[in-house]
Amino acid sequence: xxxxxxxxxxxxxxxxxxxxxxxxxxxxxxxxxxxxxxxxxxxxxxxxxxxxxxxxxxxxxxxxxxxxxxxxxxxxxxxxxxxxxxxxxxxxxxxxxxxxxxxxxxxxxxxxxxxxxxxxxxxxxxxxxxxxxxxxxxxxxxxxxxxxxxxxxxxxxxxxxxxxxxxxxxxxxxxxxxxxxxxxxxxxxxxxxxxxxxxxxxxxxxxxxxxxxxxxxxxxxxxxxxxxxxxxxxxxxxxxxxxxxxxxxxxxxxxxxxxxxxxxxxxxxxxxxxxxxxxxxxxxxxxxxxxxxxxxxxxxxxxxxxxxxxxxxxxxxxxxxxxxxxxxxxxxx
Amino acid sequence: xxxxxxxxxxxxxxxxxxxxxxxxxxxxxxxxxxxxxxxxxxxxxxxxxxxxxxxxxxxxxxxxxxxxxxxxxxxxxxxxxxxxxxxxxxxxxxxxxxxxxxxxxxxxxxxxxxxxxxxxxxxxxxxxxxxxxxxxxxxxxxxxxxxxxxxxxxxxxxxxxxxxxxxxxxxxxxxxxxxxxxxxxxxxxxxxxxxxxxxxxxxxxxxxxxxxxxxxxxxxxxxxxxxxxxxxxxxxxxxxxxxxxxxxxxxxxxxxxxxxxxxxxxxxxxxxxxxxxxxxxxxxxxxxxxxx
Numbered sequence: 294x295x296x297x298x299x300x301x302x303x304x305x306x307x308x309x310x311x312x313x314x315x316x317x318x319x320x321x322x323x324x325x326x327x328x329x330x331x332x333x334x335x336x337x338x339x340x341x342x343x344x345x346x347x348x349x350x351x352x353x354x355x356x357x358x359x360x361x362x363x364x365x366x367x368x369x370x371x372x373x374x375x376x377x378x379x380x381x382x383x384x385x386x387x388x389x390x391x392x393x394x395x396x397x398x399x400x401x402x403x404x405x406x407x408x409x410x411x412x413x414x415x416x417x418x419x420x421x422x423x424x425x426x427x428x429x430x431x432x433x434x435x436x437x438x439x440x441x442x443x444x445x446x447x448x449x450x451x452x453x454x455x456x457x458x459x460x461x462x463x464x465x466x467x468x469x470x471x472x473x474x475x476x477x478x479x480x481x482x483x484x485x486x487x488x489x490x491x492x493x494x495x496x497x498x499x500x501x502x503x504x505x506x507x508x509x510x511x512x513x514x515x516x517x518x519x520x521x522x523x524x525x526x527x528x529x530x531x532x533x534x535x536x537x538x539x540x541x542x543x544x545x546x547x548x549x550x551x552x553x554x555x556x557x558x559x560x561x562x563x564x565x566x567x568x569x570x571x572x573x574x575x576x577x578x579x580x581x582x583x584x585x586x587x588x589x590x591x592x593x594x595x596x597x598x599x600x601x602x603x604x605x606x607x608x609x610x611x612x613x614x615x616x617x618x619x620x621x622x623x624x625x626x
Numbered sequence: 627x628x629x630x631x632x633x634x635x636x637x638x639x640x641x642x643x644x645x646x647x648x649x650x651x652x653x654x655x656x657x658x659x660x661x662x663x664x665x666x667x668x669x670x671x672x673x674x675x676x677x678x679x680x681x682x683x684x685x686x687x688x689x690x691x692x693x694x695x696x697x698x699x700x701x702x703x704x705x706x707x708x709x710x711x712x713x714x715x716x717x718x719x720x721x722x723x724x725x726x727x728x729x730x731x732x733x734x735x736x737x738x739x740x741x742x743x744x745x746x747x748x749x750x751x752x753x754x755x756x757x758x759x760x761x762x763x764x765x766x767x768x769x770x771x772x773x774x775x776x777x778x779x780x781x782x783x784x785x786x787x788x789x790x791x792x793x794x795x796x797x798x799x800x801x802x803x804x805x806x807x808x809x810x811x812x813x814x815x816x817x818x819x820x821x822x823x824x825x826x827x828x829x830x831x832x833x834x835x836x837x838x839x840x841x842x843x844x845x846x847x848x849x850x851x852x853x854x855x856x857x858x859x860x861x862x863x864x865x866x867x868x869x870x871x872x873x874x875x876x877x878x879x880x881x882x883x884x885x886x887x888x889x890x891x892x893x894x895x896x897x898x899x900x901x902x903x904x905x906x907x908x909x910x911x912x913x914x915x916x917x918x
Contacts, residue, residue, distance in 0.1 A: 296757070303758030307767075311774035417654070421906060425846050425898035429857050430873055430891030433880055437888075441881050565765030569854050573877075583766075584858050587773050599770040603762045610761075 297607055302353075304603040308596040309352050312362075314345070316592050324363050356600070362593030366586050371597040375579055379601070380472030381456060382571070382578035386563045388475075388494050389502035394556060397506050401513025401552070402540070408518060416510050423507030428566045432500040432573035439496060452493045454575035461489055497574040501566050505559040509552060516551040520544045550620050557613030564602045648911045655911075658903025665897050669720040672713045681710040682867060690883045700885040703875060704865075708885065712893050715867040719897070722783055723848045727841050729787045734794025735837060739825050741795065742802030749799070756792035764789050765851055772860045782861035786851055790844070794837050801833040843905035846898035853894050869894050 312318070318341050319332065327335070336342055340351045355361075361371035404416035436453040443450035452458065456474060457467070465485045470477045475494070478487035520526065521544055529539045567580030575581070579598050586594035649655055685705035693700040699708040741752040759767070768789045775781035805811070806829065814824050856862055856870030864871065869890045876886030 299754065300757055300761045303754070304762060307758065307762070308770070311770055315774040414654070417906075421899060421902045422895070425850070425895055425902050427850050427853055427857075427870075427873075427891055427894045427898075429854060430887065430894065433873070433877060433887050434891065437880055437884050561763040565763040568765065568769060568858065572858065583769065587769070587859060592773060595770050595773045599762060599766055602766040606763055607761050 305353050309349050312592050312596045361597045364591055364594040366589040366591040371593045375597050378579045378582050384473045388498040393502040393506045397509030398513050401510040405514040405517035420507030420511045423503050429569040429573050435496045451495050458489050497570050501570045505562050512555045513552045517548040520548045553616050557610050560609040561606050645911050652907050655907025658900050661900035662904050669717040672717045676710045699889045711867050715869045718868050722852050726786050726848050730790035731841050734791040735798050738795035738798030739802050739830050742799035743806050743825050759792040779861050798837050805833050839909045846901040849898050
C-alpha cells in the first residue's frame with residue numbers, strides 16, 4: 294500500500310513535469326471559449342505563478358479532487374471523457390489477457406515437457422514472432438484477411454472496426470449497465486447484440502494479445518523446466534507417481550508463480566498496445582482517445598491517459614502480489 | 627601422455643570461443659544472426675546502392691502499381707519503388723534503435739553500477755525512481771514524453787531513451803550487489819584504489835554481459851516501439867522513408883493496394899525477429915543453467 298502511494302506520487306511528478314514544466318501549464322485549464330479576462334483568475338486559482346513545489350501540491354490536490362484538467366479536443370473535462378471510454382479499453386484488454394493465458398500456459402507446459410523437440414521449437418518460433426510483430430501491422434493484416442478477403446470470397450467475415458454494429462444496435466438497443474458490452478448484452482438477454490459484440494472483439498483482442506502470448510508461453514516453459522529439476526519432483530517420480538500427477542499436482546503450482554508475475558507485467562504490454570490496437574480498429578477506448586489528442590495538442594488528455602495507465606498497472610501488480618502469496622505460502626507480507 | 631601446452635588464450639577469449647562454438651551449434655540462432663548482420667549491412671550500404679534522391683522522387687503516373695518484375699514490391703502512392711524505399715527506411719529505423727539502446731545502456735549501466743556499489747540512500751532513491759518508471763507502461767510513457775517534447779525525429783528518440791534505461795539499471799545493480807562482495811574488490815580497496823576506478827575498470831566489465839545480452843533482446847522491441855510511435859504520427863515527416871510511417875500512408879490504401887501495408891510491416895517483423903532470435907540464443911548460451 295505504501296509503495297502504491299509512493300509510486301503514484303512519482304508518476305504524478307512525471308506528468309506534472311511533462312505537462313506543467315515542459316508545456317504551457319495554462320493549457321490544462323483553458324477551453325477555446327475561455328475569456329481573456331478570466332486568465333488571471335485561472336492563474337491565481339491554480340497557483341500557476343507560484344514556486345513549483347506549491348504548484349505541484351496544487352496539481353496533485355486537483356487530481357485528487359477529480360479536476361484532471363479540461364480536454365480541448367473533447368470539449369469535456371478529462372476525467373469525464375476517460376471514464377466514458379474506460380470500459381471499452383478494459384473489455385478489450387480483459388478478453389486479450391484471458392485468451393493469452395488460456396493458450397499460453399498449456400503450450401508453455403507442452404514445450405517444457407518436449408524440451409528441444411518439435412513442439413518446443415514451434416512454441417519458440419511463435420513466441421519470438423509474437424514479440425517481434427508490430428501490433429498495428431498485425432491488426433491491419435487481420436482486417437485485410439478476415440474482413441476484406443473473406444468478404445470477397447463470400448465467406449462469413451469478421452467486422453473490422455468498432456465495438457458493435459451501429460445499425461444493428463438501433464433495432465436491438467443495448468442498455469448500459471456496466472459499460473462492458475459483453476456483460477451488458479448478456480445481462481439483458483440481448484443475444485443478437487451479444488454475438489455482434491463478441492464478433493467485434495475477435496480481431497482486436499487477438500492482435501492485442503498476440504504479443505503477450507509468446508512471453509507467457511516462454512516463462513511458463515522455463516519455470517516448468519526449472520521446477521522439474523527440483524528434488525521434490527525427483528522424489529515424487531521415485532515414489533512411482535504417474536507423470537500426470539507429478540506435473541499437474543506437484544510441478545504446476547510452483548511453476549505458475551513466475552507466470553503470474555509475468556501476467557502482471559503483460560498488463561503493461563496490453564496497455565502499451567492499446568493506443569496502437571485501438572487506433573487501427575477504431576475501438577472507442579482510452580488509447581485511441583490519447584492518440585487523437587496528440588494531433589490536437591491536447592496535453593491534458595494524454596497526461597490523463599498516462600495516469601490512468603499507471604493506476605491500472607500498479608493495481609494489477611498489487612493483485613499479482615496477493616496472488617503470489619496465495620500460490621506460494623512461504624511468501625508473507 | 628604428452629604434456630599439453632596450456633592454452634595461450636586468456637580465459638575471457640577462451641570463454642568467448644566456447645560461447646561462439648555453442649552459438650554456431652544452434653541453427654535458429656545462426657539464422658537470426660545471419661539475418662541481423664544482413665539487415666545491418668543493408669542499412670549501412672542502402673544509400674550507396676540506391677540513389678536516395680531518385681528513389682524518393684515523386685512519379686505520379688506510376689503510382690500504386692502492384693508488385694511486378696519492374697517493381698518487385700510494387701509502388702507507393704507517390705509512384706516510388708517500394709523495395710527501394712524499404713531498404714532506405716531500414717537505415718533510419720536501425721540507426722534510431724542502435725542510438726536508443728546505446729544511450730540506454732550507457733545511462734543504465736552507470737547508474738546501476740553506482741547504485742549497487744555505493745548502496746545506502748543513493749541506491750534506495752535510484753530503485754524508487756526505477757519503480758516509478760516501471761509503473762507506467764513503456765509505450766504510454768514514451769507517448770506522453772514525445773507529446774510533451776513535440777513532434778520530430780530527435781524528440782521521439784529522446785522519448786524512447788528516457789523510457790528504456792531503468793531496466794538495465796535494475797539488472798546491473800543486482801549483479802553488482804553480488805559482485806562487490808567478491809574478494810578481488812576488497813583486494814582492490816586495500817590497495818587504495820578509488821571507488822570510481824574499481825567500478826569502471828573492474829566491476830562493470832565483470833558484470834556487464836547479462837546487460838549486453840538483454841540489450842540485443844531489446845533491440846527488436848525498440849524497433850517496434852519506434853515504428854509504432856512513428857505510425858501514430860511522431861517522428862519522421864510523411865515523405866521521410868521510415869517503416870512505421872510507410873504503414874501509416876499505406877493504411878489509406880489498404881484494400882486498394884495491400885502491399886503498401888504488408889511489405890513494410892513484414893520488414894519490421896523480419897528485422898525485429900532476427901534481433902530477437904540472436905538475443906534469445908545468446909542468452910541461452912551465456913546462461914549456464916540452460917547450457918546442458
